[in-house]
Amino acid sequence: MKLKADARIRAILNEIRCDTLADIGCDHGKVAVGALLENRARKVIAVDISKESLKKCHSLGEKAGVSDRLECRQGDGFAPIKDGEADFAVIAGMGGREIVKIISNSNYTGGLLLVAHQDIEELRKFLSGRYDIHKDFAVSCGDRFYSIIIASPGEGYVYADEELYFGRDFPKTEAFAEMLKAEKEKLERIVKIGCLTEGEAVTKLKEANKLCQRYGIL
Numbered sequence: 001m002k003l004k005a006d007a008r009i010r011a012i013l014n015e016i017r018c019d020t021l022a023d024i025g026c027d028h029g030k031v032a033v034g035a036l037l038e039n040r041a042r043k044v045i046a047v048d049i050s051k052e053s054l055k056k057c058h059s060l061g062e063k064a065g066v067s068d069r070l071e072c073r074q075g076d077g078f079a080p081i082k083d084g085e086a087d088f089a090v091i092a093g094m095g096g097r098e099i100v101k102i103i104s105n106s107n108y109t110g111g112l113l114l115v116a117h118q119d120i121e122e123l124r125k126f127l128s129g130r131y132d133i134h135k136d137f138a139v140s141c142g143d144r145f146y147s148i149i150i151a152s153p154g155e156g157y158v159y160a161d162e163e164l165y166f167g168r169d170f171p172k173t174e175a176f177a178e179m180l181k182a183e184k185e186k187l188e189r190i191v192k193i194g195c196l197t198e199g200e201a202v203t204k205l206k207e208a209n210k211l212c213q214r215y216g217i218l
């Protein structure tokens with residue numbers, strides 16, 4: 001079976017290389033099953049708080065013929081995973097605050113791949129100074145951009161202010177430059193319509209402008 005993966009799932013799969021993967025919030029199971037189909041993990045423990053979501057992952061695993069290496073466990077965050085059981089974890093498709101809560105409430109110490117769909121600066125603020133950041137890049141998928149962060153506990157990378165909002169591995173990818181331009185245009189509209197002179201949007205716009213200037217993005 002060949003897995004149908006969009007650009008975001010493909011980018012996530014490309015970064016997985018481990019023994020036992022924990023896919024926290026697995027839902028449809030494309031990451032969990034894709035990692036097994038492509039032999040990116042020997043075994044996957046797929047976790048979801050929702051029984052219905054977990055069923056989707058389980059049946060995709062059966063369809064793909066990888067059930068013998070896939071364990072589906074219902075629960076909150078890392079709660080169904082024993083200490084040391086997984087060496088790499090994906091937490092994708094949730095808000096940054098939810099991801100922070102899941103990591104903070106666990107004893108998990110392995111590698112992390114994180115994709116926050118909103119409040120990403122809250123996630124970066126949490127990681128900053130606590131986790132080594134191996135990658136933080138943007139991927140474009142449909143009409144959206146997603147930041148993919150690969151981190152592990154360590155001495156702690158400290159994000160600069162503009163990186164907290166827009167990521168770090170710039171300007172290595174074209175997707176990152178596109179994301180920055182789109183975000184800047186959106187912020188300019190918000191600031192103009194709201195006649196704002198202060199607040200989160202203004203701060204974020206200043207940081208976006210600094211980055212655009214630094215990298216010659218018009």
Ligand SMILES: C[S@@+](CC[C@H](N)C(=O)[O-])C[C@H]1O[C@@H](n2cnc3c(N)ncnc32)[C@H](O)[C@@H]1O
Nearest residue numbers: 024025026027048049050053075076077092093
């Ligand atoms: C939007 S889906 C993301 C699916 C997949 N990870 C992806 O990125 O495409 C979010 C999933 O996370 C699950 N979820 C939300 N909070 C969770 C938690 N605290 N622990 C485990 N699963 C959770 C939801 O039930 C849902 O299935």
